């Protein structure tokens with residue numbers, strides 16, 4: 001699914017940036033497709049993904065879950081990537097791009113800290129200085145990732161405004177970029193001004209490419225019936241859906257974070273609560289007041305705690321190509337527990353939202369259901385332990 | 393008949409444009425502050441519409457915006473206060489500064505209609521790119537007689553500056569350097585002066601005002617050498633915070 005030349009997917013997308021960023025965004029727009037399609041770039045990235053990240057990631061048939069839900073559940077194991085989530089696919093792709101564009105310093109925003117860790121890792125590998133902006137609340141609740149970033153040599157800069165989460169970290173990253181236009185902004189999801197949503201979607205598309213290949217080669221299955229992913233900004237969903245979008249037989253399911261309930265006033269359920277607006281340089285669905293003030297989102301999961309959604313996902317949902325579901329904090333915690341007990345896999349809190357969809361869809365015994373397990377739960381152990389303690 | 397903006401720039405004098413955040417420090421402060429500024433001879437008033445996520449603003453204005461929103465300021469209240477200010481002066485140009493999402497939610501046409509009705513002369517919307525303005529909103533702005541400013545930065549190419557100049561119907565906002573509003577120093581550095589010279593040499597057809605980081609009389613005088621005026625925001629907000637707004641403007645205009 002490709003945007004128009006101005007970066008629009010239907011009514012969503014574009015580049016609503018202040019003049020201070022015009023040159024940067026233009027430079028990226030004029031170079032990314034050429035660089036991404038160059039043979040040398042492709043070879044280098046493929047080598048890194050294979051030998052450094054450990055791709056292809058397995059497509060694991062979750063036997064116990066399949067039995068429990070009387071269907072065929074496959075997990076795309078992005079949690080097994082080096083650094084523990086899908087974010088590294090994008091970070092390495094963009095750092096190679098930044099290198100080719102002659103950039104010598106990198107900034108990034110992060111919510112759960114996975115994108116921050118991935119970027120810090122890529123920067124360590126390529127010897128580039130790295131600053132990561134992270135909301136103060138997220139610094140607290142994702143402490144292990146903060147420590148990893150620091151050990152990797154990145155400077156972690158707390159965002160103190162707003163709800164002190166991903167939205168505010170992104171604001172600070174953009175402000176820093178405005179003040180330091182020579183730096184490369186390595187954005188972590190399919191958000192931001194065009195061409196970032198398309199760039200990140202292309203770099204994550206490796207997920208669906210592998211799913212397709214693995215289903216057919218290892219399981220003799222042409223196409224899945226469902227592909228399910230959680231949505232923060234939408235990069236793991238965009239990657240898992242990418243090569244299936246044109247095939248209407250494949251149902252695409254995006255799961256957003258409902259926090260304490262979609263209508264509780266404490267949620268991040270953007271596609272149910274959002275309306276057309278502009279956030280972080282693109283026009284998309286935004287949680288906002290009637291005067292356009294952005295509403296502070298809420299989710300137990302730092303990576304899904306965002307009041308917008310990537311324009312490509314907004315279009316897929318609005319056009320009904322993609323089914324939108326939500327999971328509350330509690331449902332996500334229960335899903336994490338279930339996956340751990342049944343399959344011995346502790347998922348990231350974000351990915352647990354995708355697992356929670358199993359409770360919400362009536363599957364046929366013959367259905368092939370692929371869930372993108374976007375990350376592992378190491379970073380969330382403190383939250384999980386608290387939950388387990390409260391339960392007992 | 394010349395517009396208020398044209399009238400102001402026709403004068404052969406140094407011009408001062410002061411930025412105030414509506415709703416700060418109190419929800420109804422704006423009209424009183426404006427009255428003082430008008431009495432003190434300020435030439436243009438730029439009124440900031442507080443936004444939850446002001447990407448192109450530095451810390452001082454972010455903080456003021458957040459206080460104003462907590463005070464309960466709304467777009468409609470701002471329009472009401474603009475009406476009051478317009479009653480005080482029929483000649484001073486009133487410029488609203490805000491973010492595109494605020495216009496989108498009110499409805500761009502509705503916003504322009506209300507602007508006209510309340511006595512607003514022009515808008516500065518940093519995240520409304522000139523391309524989007526040209527393809528989607530130029531006719532509406534013209535229909536309601538609301539003027540638009542565009543920003544020029546040290547990175548803006550000459551070709552683009554000329555295009556912005558041609559499209560601009562108000563003054564061009566020369567961003568003094570890349571750092572966001574609020575970062576002030578004692579004076580302009582060499583690169584900044586070279587950049588101002590470069591812009592001046594282009595002999596643009598729109599009036600120009602230099603802003604971002606201006607905090608002293610010296611800088612105002614210096615800016616007026618290269619442009620038609622100076623814009624002060626953060627430094628004035630700081631002065632208001634300590635109750636020294638009047639003194640600050642006296643210092644600038646003495």
Ligand SMILES: Cc1ncc(COP(=O)(O)O)c(C=O)c1O
Pocket residue numbers: 085086111112113114115188189190230231232233234235236237302303304348350351374375376
């Ligand atoms: C493991 C994991 N999954 C999902 C997300 C959500 O991001 P996106 O929607 O871009 O995939 C994050 C973000 O931090 C994450 O760390």
